[in-house]
Amino acid sequence: MYFYILRRFIQLLVVMVIMSVIVFGMLRLIPGDPATIFVGTEGDQTAIDSIRRDLGLDQPIYVQYVFWLGRVLQGDFGTSFISKQPAIDLVAAKLPATILLTAAAAIVGLSIAFPVGILSGIKPNTWIDYLASFVSLFGIAVPTFWFGMMLVLAFGVQLKLLPTGGYVPLSEDGWLSLKHLALPALTLGLHLAATQTRFIRSGMIDVMTADYIVTARSKGLRERAVILRHALKNALLTVVTVLALDIGALLGGAIITEAVFIWPGVGSLLISSVNSRDYPVLQTVILFTVIIYVSINSLVDIVYAYLDPRIRFETR
């Protein structure tokens, strides 16, 4: 197990180095230049050259990369071209909002997906199942930005029950924070629930016909115990994988939902730094997302072993 974790850690480092090269190269190869964007439509070439010099963009790409990597290894992720604040601080400042939204969306999503998915999985092809399928297909098909805007119009603008957007930290005013959180969490949560319901349902259908369920029933276990302890645990394998990817994606920033609800998370930072070609911030955000993804995936593999003891991590 320890070997396994060590190996995953080394893999993580390799993935990060490869990603950093790709990201660094790609960002500089796509059209659009931070200096041109800064001077806008009116600046002349001398202004652009002078800004490029200030930002170190006049150096060859590989020189820029080596300098950047050297600083990153010392814990310095560079300074934003725009705000001149350390890139790592900018990402850190967005994390609470993103984590809060992700957690809330996961709670909303799973508390819908589990009951609905289990119910339609143990009673396939009944009206409950059809209703659940319809609702979850609807949830997958409807774009989050449309659904979010409808929620804003209904609960924010018309009924004036909830704020239409913005973020208040939990520590500042708990109740107000939750009111701001409600609509974006619902938007993302319902979308998450829609996909998760499908996976829980199909997992349950597969498992419910297995021999050990028959055994469990025949040894006289209550149906509740059969479903929750024997069936669900085995049905969870695929669910955990998909959930991990979903949560990884949410932690990397829900760009569209954040824009609709003016949620100052990692997604809004990503999009604004793409628009201004703020390379240091972009690199930090993407690196951060890579770390999250790889760590969550490693975590999932470990959870696999717990869920299915047949899976073992032996080093060959």
Added chain:
Amino acid sequence: MKIFPKWLHIEAARHACMLIFLACIVGIPLSVTAQESSTGSVFRLGSWSDMTTLDITKSNSSQDMHAGEWVFCRLVWTDSTLSQAIPQVAESWDVSDDGLTYVFHLRHGVLFHNGRELKASDVVFSWDRVAEIADVGRGDENLADVASYEATSDYEFTVTLQRPSPIFLTGLSQWALAIVPQESVDTLETAPVGCGPYTFVEWIPGDHATYRKFADYWDKEMLARLPDEIRFIPVAEPQSRLNLVQTGQVDVAEDIPAQNWESIQSDPNLHLIEQAFSSSYLIYIFQNETGPTSDVNVRRAISYAIDRDAVLQVALFGHGDIDCAFIPRGHWAYTQFDCPTYDPDMARQLLADAGYADGLSLRIVTYEHPIYVPAAEVLQQNLADIGIDAQIDVVERAVWLDDAWRGGNFDITLAALTREPDPDGMMSSVFRQGGGNNSSRYYNAEVEDLFDQGKSTADPDVRREIYAQLQAILLEDVPVAKVSSVYRASVANIAVEGLCTLPQGILGCWNTLNFTS
């Protein structure tokens, strides 16, 4: 010693893990220290975009101007039409009879936020710096006519001009001419210290910026009607901005598209902050150097093919005025120039004359924008009517800037340019060779000559005549096809008084803001 069955251990372990996980998730947002809660009145501005820099002297974006007005001071303010200079740090000024010497009398007791008094030597330092950073900053354009300047005493600043200039004085209100203290010039980008009515508190990019009222600001009358705190909140989506102001979550929502104006005017809690007049205008820009549009007949044909009324209705929701003069109506140098009447037959004829009787293909390049995209679509229709197959490429703004605007990689693109008060400033950057806004790559020796003539005299009648000749040539050459003025407005709740939208379309008049609720 098993007290519990094995599965319970696993359950307990799982629950423990879950609890720890939840605690982490909830704990991280909680552990962020609460911000110092604000007391008193807070004015919240929902802005269409975030700031680009805190150093106002190096800014190229109108988005930085608000903070520039709050944090910094200048010699003068201007009114909502940018035609009158209003005393700010300069309490009064004397102008010599020949109009060449300006003596500014500075106020006593104007303090920087670090507590030091502002002296004439600070103005000298700031103007020197404008020249040093001229390749990045904008201030040098406003000092173009200045021959020399000096601090004639602690409170007297004297400027000598090379030639009399009607726009020198109002130009001193330019944001880039902020007076900055020498001792904190190195931190202008991270912790700006100025002499304006507000001190900088914090900027969390993409989230908000906060400014607090500077208690030692000299103008106590003004201070009394200003809010204690200003919060600048970037909200990119216009609909989200409108929602915020409708539900009272911000006090002003900046730059709200024209299609919403009617519904806002019928809302008793809101009002529109409109422009006295607009100095910005929508143009189709042709590539004059290469491709089919380098042929003047093709450009003329397109100009006849544009249904400008349709563009006005579709892209500007009817808010505008079709006029093909490049100087705004009401300006001292205005001469009327009507746009070509919509005439597809004439357009087809001109195309045939240019050798394109069988039609041609063109590429319209623009970026995601509420005016440009619909305006490009109307043009595409109009061009189809005369046998031109136009393809619209909507690219990212950064790509458009590099590839189209600077790189010239387009047949037609669109822009809403903003004019400066002087006719030369209005047009030379757009139509002179090497001009910063000359993205059409237009060059005409006669036009260059007329621009030179226009700058060499101060007589308004002579200048009006020169610029009329110049515009007549432009209408013949059609380097760009003008459509209409573009009006902009912000939306405020009724507690906000005194703000205006400046002719360039930017929210302004912060010196007359009245907001204390």
